[in-house]
Amino acid sequence: DAGVIQSPRHEVTEMGQEVTLRCKPISGHNSLFWYRQTMMRGLELLIYFNNNVPIDDSGMPEDRFSAKMPNASFSTLKIQPSEPRDSAVYFCASSFRTNTDTQYFGPGTRLTVL
């Protein structure tokens, strides 16, 4: 398996633009996680899906952020409109079942909002 795949790897955009980050989890994994990492706040869990259903999105910072998982092999994290404070590395991870299972992280998307 190729592991968790994220795209793009780097994204530079201007404030106010819409940004869409994409993730393909490992085949057969039922749980998918979106994280954000910054120097100031460390690694934060944004949202967690189980069997394509959002289970907990309390980590999503505000309404500008939304995440979807239309099927077992694809998820998106959208920011609209983007702001400079959204600049961070966004990681997607997947696991076989629950949060106690090993999570496999993707390479991350480095987002810069100018």
Next chain:
Amino acid sequence: LAKTTQPISMDSYEGQEVNITCSHNNIATNDYITWYQQFPSQGPRFIIQGYKTKVTNEVASLFIPADRKSSTLSLPRVSLSDTAVYYCLVGDGVKFNKFYFGSGTKLNVKP
């Protein structure tokens, strides 16, 4: 909610054993303790997981006392390539779907 506390950083020398302790006073009965390693510009990578007592694999050992309010990750004979950030993760037993990475410990291995 079961949050964790770790030292911000540690220094070591090649060949030494390194022990990183994580405090999780509010750990719940069903929570597991998991440690991850993160290199710069990469996502975290699973190292080891345990529930109680001691767990050992090919890269590390995990020691968990009876009260489970802390855990210690032990890295035997570290090398320069072990320089990374190490995270302690505890599953949240109240909202079992949600959990927190700790602040992470930056381990710097010197030659």
